[in-house]
Amino acid sequence: MSLLEIKNAKLKVDNKDILKGLSLSVNSGEVHAIMGPNGSGKSTLSYMLAGRDGYELESGKVFLDGQSLSDMEADERARSGLFLAFQYPVELPGVGGMSFLREAVNSRRKFLGEEELDHLAFVKEARKVASKMFVKDEMLKRAVNVGFSGGEKKRFEILQMAMLKPKVSILDETDSGLDVDALKIVSDGVNEQRTNDNAIVVITHYQRLLDYIVPDFVHILSDGIIIKSGGPELALEVEKNGYAGLINAA
Amino acid sequence: MVATQETIDKVKEVSSTYKYGFVTDLEADKAPLGLSEDIVKFISHKKKEPKWLLEWRLKAYKKWLSMEAPDWAMVDFPKINFQDIYYYSAPKTKPKLNSLDEVDPELLRTYEKLGIPIKEQKVLAGVAVDYVFDSVSVATTFRKKLAKEGIIFCPISEAVQSHPDLVKKYIGSVIPISDNYYAALNSAVFTDGSFVYIPKGVKCPMELSTYFRINEQNSGQFERTLIIAEDNTYVSYLEGCTAPQRDENQLHAAVVELVAMNNAEIKYSTVQNWYPGDKDGKGGIYNFVTKRGNCLGQKSKISWTQVETGSAITWKYPSCVLKGDDSVGEFYSVAVANNAQQADTGTKMIHIGKNTKSTIISKGISAGKAQNTYRGQVQIQKNARGSRNFTQCDSLLIGDKCGAHTVPYINQFTPYARVEHEATTSKISEDQLFYCLQRGLDTEQATSLIVNGFCKEVMKELPMEFAVEAQKLIGISLEGSVG
Ligand SMILES: Nc1ncnc2c1ncn2[C@@H]1O[C@H](COP(=O)(O)OP(=O)(O)OP(=O)(O)O)[C@@H](O)[C@H]1O
Ligand SMILES: [Mg+2]
Numbered sequence: 001m002s003l004l005e006i007k008n009a010k011l012k013v014d015n016k017d018i019l020k021g022l023s024l025s026v027n028s029g030e031v032h033a034i035m036g037p038n039g040s041g042k043s044t045l046s047y048m049l050a051g052r053d054g055y056e057l058e059s060g061k062v063f064l065d066g067q068s069l070s071d072m073e074a075d076e077r078a079r080s081g082l083f084l085a086f087q088y089p090v091e092l093p094g095v096g097g098m099s100f101l102r103e104a105v106n107s108r109r110k111f112l113g114e115e116e117l118d119h120l121a122f123v124k125e126a127r128k129v130a131s132k133m134f135v136k137d138e139m140l141k142r143a144v145n146v147g148f149s150g151g152e153k154k155r156f157e158i159l160q161m162a163m164l165k166p167k168v169s170i171l172d173e174t175d176s177g178l179d180v181d182a183l184k185i186v187s188d189g190v191n192e193q194r195t196n197d198n199a200i201v202v203i204t205h206y207q208r209l210l211d212y213i214v215p216d217f218v219h220i221l222s223d224g225i226i227i228k229s230g231g232p233e234l235a236l237e238v239e240k241n242g243y244a245g246l247i248n249a250a
Numbered sequence: 251m252v253a254t255q256e257t258i259d260k261v262k263e264v265s266s267t268y269k270y271g272f273v274t275d276l277e278a279d280k281a282p283l284g285l286s287e288d289i290v291k292f293i294s295h296k297k298k299e300p301k302w303l304l305e306w307r308l309k310a311y312k313k314w315l316s317m318e319a320p321d322w323a324m325v326d327f328p329k330i331n332f333q334d335i336y337y338y339s340a341p342k343t344k345p346k347l348n349s350l351d352e353v354d355p356e357l358l359r360t361y362e363k364l365g366i367p368i369k370e371q372k373v374l375a376g377v378a379v380d381y382v383f384d385s386v387s388v389a390t391t392f393r394k395k396l397a398k399e400g401i402i403f404c405p406i407s408e409a410v411q412s413h414p415d416l417v418k419k420y421i422g423s424v425i426p427i428s429d430n431y432y433a434a435l436n437s438a439v440f441t442d443g444s445f446v447y448i449p450k451g452v453k454c455p456m457e458l459s460t461y462f463r464i465n466e467q468n469s470g471q472f473e474r475t476l477i478i479a480e481d482n483t484y485v486s487y488l489e490g491c492t493a494p495q496r497d498e499n500q501l502h503a504a505v506v507e508l509v510a511m512n513n514a515e516i517k518y519s520t521v522q523n524w525y526p527g528d529k530d531g532k533g534g535i536y537n538f539v540t541k542r543g544n545c546l547g548q549k550s551k552i553s554w555t556q557v558e559t560g561s562a563i564t565w566k567y568p569s570c571v572l573k574g575d576d577s578v579g580e581f582y583s584v585a586v587a588n589n590a591q592q593a594d595t596g597t598k599m600i601h602i603g604k605n606t607k608s609t610i611i612s613k614g615i616s617a618g619k620a621q622n623t624y625r626g627q628v629q630i631q632k633n634a635r636g637s638r639n640f641t642q643c644d645s646l647l648i649g650d651k652c653g654a655h656t657v658p659y660i661n662q663f664t665p666y667a668r669v670e671h672e673a674t675t676s677k678i679s680e681d682q683l684f685y686c687l688q689r690g691l692d693t694e695q696a697t698s699l700i701v702n703g704f705c706k707e708v709m710k711e712l713p714m715e716f717a718v719e720a721q722k723l724i725g726i727s728l729e730g731s732v733g
Contacts, residue, residue: 074687084688092682094704095702100686103699107695
């Protein structure tokens with residue numbers, strides 16, 4: 001069953017062609033990795049999927065769990081179960097982590113027709129998840145991402161993912177900025193969320209992450225299209241030889 | 251100033267009655283249009299005031315005649331015709347509706363968003379309910395409890411009758427009638443307001459809220475409040491209401507005076523949501539308020555916290571005069587201006603005593619075409635050695651047609667004091683909004699969250715139950731300003 005279906009997506013940003021006919025199909029229970037040179041369009045793809053203003057498709061189609069995303073705003077997509085872990089998480093001064101998370105979780109629950117969590121139930125849940133991610137309670141009290149180290153920001157992204165239980169998660173370079181221990185913690189956190197009912201797309205530059213989060217498929221994105229797809233071995237090939245050979249062959 | 255014929259006639263009628271000393275009630279429930287000495291007499295008489303108060307009002311009126319409306323504020327509005335205003339009308343009962351179905355759905359939508367309970371919605375919208383009786387009885391219990399402590403909390407018109415000495419001693423002692431144009435006007439024609447007296451050594455056991463003041467409806471456009479805290483006391487006073495308030499009177503010129511003796515603390519919180527007018531500001535309230543507290547005693551403390559979201563024009567500078575040594579003044583303010591609203595607000599901290607301290611935290615939020623100005627004065631007088639002030643003014647802009655201005659005045663007359671001023675201006679970024687949307691929050695929730703984050707330092711100064719409502723209110727005031 002396809003949870004995420006991208007068909008021939010084309011998109012311009014500021015009048016420049018960035019996605020040039022990209023197709024990708026992700027089934028439930030799968031983990032896909034997308035690799036590709038800087039500026040190839042990976043983050044653009046994630047923004048397009050998440051429905052960011054200015055990243056509307058010029059042509060092509062996208063479906064989330066069978067539902068077309070074209071008429072859905074970013075917040076509706078999120079509530080429907082699309083999650084994006086940002087390459088550069090944004091600071092929200094003065095906005096407490098707990099209250100932010102709670103609003104997010106309750107928006108999602110409301111959408112799913114579940115009862116909203118009261119303060120106590122929520123705090124309990126958040127603490128449970130946080131301790132698994134080795135995120136200190138103290139961090140949840142701080143303003144979202146403000147003064148967080150690079151690694152803390154990434155951890156907080158995955159913590160949000162765990163709280164929101166999305167159908168499809170896109171992790172944009174979640175491994176960058178993580179030290180060795182944090183990489184393991186974050187990967188464990190992601191792996192723990194792998195089920196047969198959801199799907200995860202990890203965008204990364206490094207094979208290292210894929211030792212921890214083992215993908216079912218690896219895709220190489222170059223200049224706005226997927227030029228090659230394969231299994232985990234494709235990532236090893238990139239690690240060894242770089243993109244040049246792959247791009248030339250395409 | 252030219253009086254209308256109606257005024258002239260009415261005044262003739264009234265002044266002839268005056269000669270006979272007004273033993274019984276006047277028939278009229280409304281003073282004639284316009285302002286004159288006789289109108290001032292009319293009001294005073296209606297309220298059966300003692301002679302000294304009438305004289306005080308008349309003095310104020312004469313002073314007012316000699317003054318000019320101030321034009322230094324960064325607000326722009328057509329000249330007010332003071333002869334085109336009614337200065338007195340007897341408390342009116344709102345037309346009673348039979349059910350909420352008859353209420354303007356727009357208003358109900360707002361109530362709902364504010365989370366106001368149905369019962370209260372009915373009261374606010376003027377639907378006939380027995381709840382009104384509840385509230386009267388609650389208020390009565392309330393007053394009994396306060397009376398046991400020796401606290402006086404009543405309409406100022408009542409205090410004029412029951413505690414004339416206290417009123418006479420303190421009214422105008424903080425804000426003299428000649429202080430400014432609107433204060434002089436208020437002194438001449440004020441209709442009602444609150445009076446609070448906390449006797450020595452008493453910590454007021456509950457928040458005093460205008461909500462519980464009997465007769466608080468229709469205290470009118472010229473409200474006057476006086477709070478006196480004797481030695482070693484504490485009182486927290488809440489003014490206003492988050493529900494949108496409409497009023498047929500466009501001009502509101504209130505005066506609030508606070509007096510804190512040795513070791514007394516007064517916390518005065520305001521949430522004001524006067525009708526701001528339509529998108530172009532038409533029909534909105536002009537709110538020209540004078541608020542000042544005298545820290546007379548040593549180690550006394552006065553803190554002003556305000557959340558201002560309403561009014562077409564706000565002109566308001568709650569201030570502290572720090573006379574007592576070691577006294578403390580605080581000002582925490584959030585001023586939201588959207589659409590065509592204009593807000594010129596800030597504070598004055600006058601340091602007179604030694605080792606006095608003041609803190610100013612001002613958060614201005616502008617959206618639409620609104621203009622938001624912080625105007626603050628910190629004055630450290632010659633003998634105020636060891637005094638300190640810290641000022642932080644932050645502005646948040648939503649959209650690119652609005653403006654924020656910061657006008658700090660610092661006068662320091664002794665080198666032995668420290669004054670610090672910080673100011674920032676920021677915008678809600680597209681990145682921040684998208685981040686929130688991506689977590690499933692809608693644009694309004696996101697804006698409200700970011701804006702409330704921006705205001706956090708002020709919001710935490712509000713009493714808890716007020717803070718929650720105020721947060722929602724800020725969100726609602728900015729509705730439609732983003733996205
Ligand atoms: N707002 C914008 N205006 C102009 N060009 C843009 C804009 N956003 C992205 N681009 C361009 O689109 C291309 C793809 O950018 P994108 O961020 O998607 O790359 P990426 O694959 O995520 O790269 P990286 O590996 O460095 O994160 C780049 O050339 C970038 O400069
Ligand atoms: Mg990128």
